[in-house]
Amino acid sequence: MAAGLKHLSNALATPDQLSNSSSSIDNVPSDLETSIRCAGAQLTQAAGVLLHLSQDIIAQAVVIFTRFWLGADGGSLRIYSVKDVSAAALYLTAKLSFQPTSPRSVLNVYTFLLSQNASPLWFVRQSGAPETPPSPETYILSEGGYQSARLVLLRTETIILRTLGFDTHVALPxxxxxxxxxxxxxxxxxxxxxxxxxxxxxxxxxxxxxxxxxxxxxxxxxxxxxxxxxxxxxxxxxxxxxxxxxxxxxxxxxSTEGFMRAEVNQWKNKAIPMAVDEVDAEIERRRMMEEGE
Missing domain, CATH: 1.10.472 (Cyclin A; domain 1)
Incomplete structure (x- = not known):
């Protein structure tokens, strides 16, 4: 393709990448992986809106987030927390755009969205947004918590770049x-x-x-x-x-609407795992149910 038309090109996932992810190699059930990655995309979208980022930046972040998990060389849900990868993908994409945002702003938004007391997201808090404003202590990041989370954010950003070979180009439709x-x-x-x-x-x-x-x-x-x-x-x-x-x-x-309805119905009584330990716990729960323990 001519150099002048490069913006029309887009790196698409190969069938092998779609069917052989690092998570599947680590024995994450395909339906669980799909649910987690879909929730991660929605988390990225919601965080971008709260950060007042433009939709094209948010969409690019969603693509970068998803590419990270593709193929045997991609990230595994049993090694990297989807919430951390989501935050890092959004921070990275905004940094490369005309709307950069600070690590503190990103982490404050994610702390709110992942709060069991304050989150409006259905896959975090099944009852939806609370009717009365929750106490700020339930979703405000402490200074110590911020410093620890900032290190994780920057480290995860580096891991994403290395996994993608520093190719962050995204062509949106x-x-x-x-x-x-x-x-x-x-x-x-x-x-x-x-x-x-x-x-x-x-x-x-x-x-x-x-x-x-x-x-x-x-x-x-x-x-x-x-x-x-x-x-x-x-x-x-x-x-x-x-x-x-x-x-x-x-x-x-x-099929998009039906897919989302099925996801909501499947997870209506529990939160979708957003961290590595939660993924491990869900896999163990399924194993015990299958074995009748």
């Missing part, structure tokens, strides 16, 4: 989505509904499968949600997509 819509000559005649739908669905696709956020899937809002008439003919060929691949993309996008 948001702007390319509009280009595709203009190629279809629909922006001017359909109003704003189609572009808004496209930009609304791309963050959801990141949480469901951030490693495969495809450029060619940016036009799928029209396919998955009716109401706009497309041009006649095999328009998908403009995007180098065959009909079968288009079908898989449609199914993937439409």
């Amino acid at each position: 948001h702007t390319i989505a509009l280009t595709y819509l203009q190629t279809l000559a629909r922006c001017g005649s359909t109003g704003h509904s189609t572009p808004q739908c496209g930009t609304a669905l791309t963050p959801a696709s990141l949480c469901h499968s951030p490693t495969k956020c495809p450029r060619r899937g940016c036009h799928l809002p029209r396919v998955t949600r009716g109401g706009v008439k497309l041009v006649d003919g095999e328009w998908w060929e403009v995007f180098d997509v065959d009909r079968e691949e288009l079908g898989f993309l449609v199914v993937g996008m439409k």
Whole structure:
């Protein structure tokens, strides 16, 4: 690809990386790994919002976070805590952007989001945000706690960079989505509904499968949600997509809501593990249930 078009390229996960993660080698069940990584992506998104970072920075952090766990050479959930990797990925991405944020700000936000007394996140506190404001002591990071957490943050940032070979390039589909819509000559005649739908669905696709956020899937809002008439003919060929691949993309996008509902139902009575010791405890719990102990 020409150097001038490099921003259109994106490193996608290979089938081998997706099926043979370091976590799976360490005997983390695939469904548990999926739940933890999905929760980690949502944690990254929530932290970015509270830090007032732009959505493109947050989306890049989600991709960096997910890439870290890919393949046999990636990080293992039995070695690295997902909460630490999430915080480090967000801190690293913001540092490389026009909106750098301090370690203290990042760690204060994560302390709040991971608090069992104050967190509004369903996978941390199943009852949701508390009706009355909790005591600040339950979610404010002490000075000693900050110094310890800062060391972990900076060390994890280094580990992420080393694992990724210092390749932090991420190509997001948001702007390319509009280009595709203009190629279809629909922006001017359909109003704003189609572009808004496209930009609304791309963050959801990141949480469901951030490693495969495809450029060619940016036009799928029209396919998955009716109401706009497309041009006649095999328009998908403009995007180098065959009909079968288009079908898989449609199914993937439409499955996001059902996937999240299943996750909420599966974990409605307990928190998703966010630390190494919690992952080990969940694996042991499952083992004991299987053996009837």
